[in-house]
Amino acid sequence: MRRAPSKPTPAVLSVDVEDWFHVENLRPVIDRDSWKSQKSRVERNVDRLHELMAASAGGVTCTWFILGWVAERFPHVVRRIADAGHEVASHGYSHDLLDDLSHEAFRTDVLRSKQLLEDLAGEPVRGYRAPSFSIQEWAIPVLHEAGFVYDSSLFPSVGHDRYGRLSGVAKHQAVAEILPGFFEISVSSMTVASVSVPWGGGGYFRLLPYPIFRAGARKILRSGRPYVFYIHPWEIDPDQPRPGGLPRLYSFRHYVGLERCEERFRSLLADFRWTTMADLLEQSGCVAQSPAAGV
Numbered sequence: 001m002r003r004a005p006s007k008p009t010p011a012v013l014s015v016d017v018e019d020w021f022h023v024e025n026l027r028p029v030i031d032r033d034s035w036k037s038q039k040s041r042v043e044r045n046v047d048r049l050h051e052l053m054a055a056s057a058g059g060v061t062c063t064w065f066i067l068g069w070v071a072e073r074f075p076h077v078v079r080r081i082a083d084a085g086h087e088v089a090s091h092g093y094s095h096d097l098l099d100d101l102s103h104e105a106f107r108t109d110v111l112r113s114k115q116l117l118e119d120l121a122g123e124p125v126r127g128y129r130a131p132s133f134s135i136q137e138w139a140i141p142v143l144h145e146a147g148f149v150y151d152s153s154l155f156p157s158v159g160h161d162r163y164g165r166l167s168g169v170a171k172h173q174a175v176a177e178i179l180p181g182f183f184e185i186s187v188s189s190m191t192v193a194s195v196s197v198p199w200g201g202g203g204y205f206r207l208l209p210y211p212i213f214r215a216g217a218r219k220i221l222r223s224g225r226p227y228v229f230y231i232h233p234w235e236i237d238p239d240q241p242r243p244g245g246l247p248r249l250y251s252f253r254h255y256v257g258l259e260r261c262e263e264r265f266r267s268l269l270a271d272f273r274w275t276t277m278a279d280l281l282e283q284s285g286c287v288a289q290s291p292a293a294g295v
Contacts, residue, residue, distance in 0.1 A: 008221075172186075
């Protein structure tokens with residue numbers, strides 16, 4: 001008898017939808033009060049990502065973690081994402097690090113974003129990702145009570161001054177049930193010389209030679225673990241404004257490799273078969289029942 005072929009280990013694509021001036025690296029030189037007067041580039045960059053995904057063989061569907069600030073000003077962007085069959089998820093409303101928020105302020109932020117996105121997309125918003133991966137242990141019950149089914153903010157890698165930490169998630173565990181019916185979907189990292197290195201996007205994707213990055217992603221998939229990748233719309237926009245006076249480390253983090261990111265992303269789309277966070281939960285056999293929204 002022939003054994004039925006098993007499903008391939010999923011590769012999950014996600015986009016964190018924020019404008020170039022929302023980025024934490026630019027906070028030292030861009031005041032929050034100036035956001036409304038900055039020239040937005042998020043719509044053109046989201047449109048370009050749509051074009052690249054649609055042009056990839058068979059088309060690509062992914063999860064978009066959308067900032068509420070963007071959704072409120074560009075509602076048609078959210079509707080376009082939903083109408084194209086993508087999963088709409090939340091990146092919070094104001095792009096505040098969780099370290100800077102009280103529990104109540106965080107609750108208000110995520111509920112505001114969730115309601116706004118659900119009204120625009122016409123469907124439940126199940127997932128959340130914290131700005132700059134700044135998730136905190138105390139935030140998980142708030143997300144669960146607010147009606148979210150999963151968080152995807154954990155980046156289990158070498159120390160970063162903004163990344164948060166969660167208990168109950170084993171090293172390199174892609175999907176973990178951390179509360180009954182609530183799951184953590186970790187962004188991918190890989191062990192290199194006993195050090196857990198970020199391998200899910202960002203500066204490493206733009207800095208490392210693409211064949212090396214691709215080989216690492218394939219190694220993660222061969223191990224039987226899902227591969228989880230993220231990108232921001234501003235990362236394919238090397239012509240974005242470049243304000244002066246930025247600390248050298250922050251400038252490097254933000255601008256390294258922007259000029260080659262779109263080409264690499266196009267290759268990445270073609271080299272893997274992509275799915276959404278929601279599909280990953282389903283394929284992982286996770287039956288998630290969310291509580292009634294509102295806390």
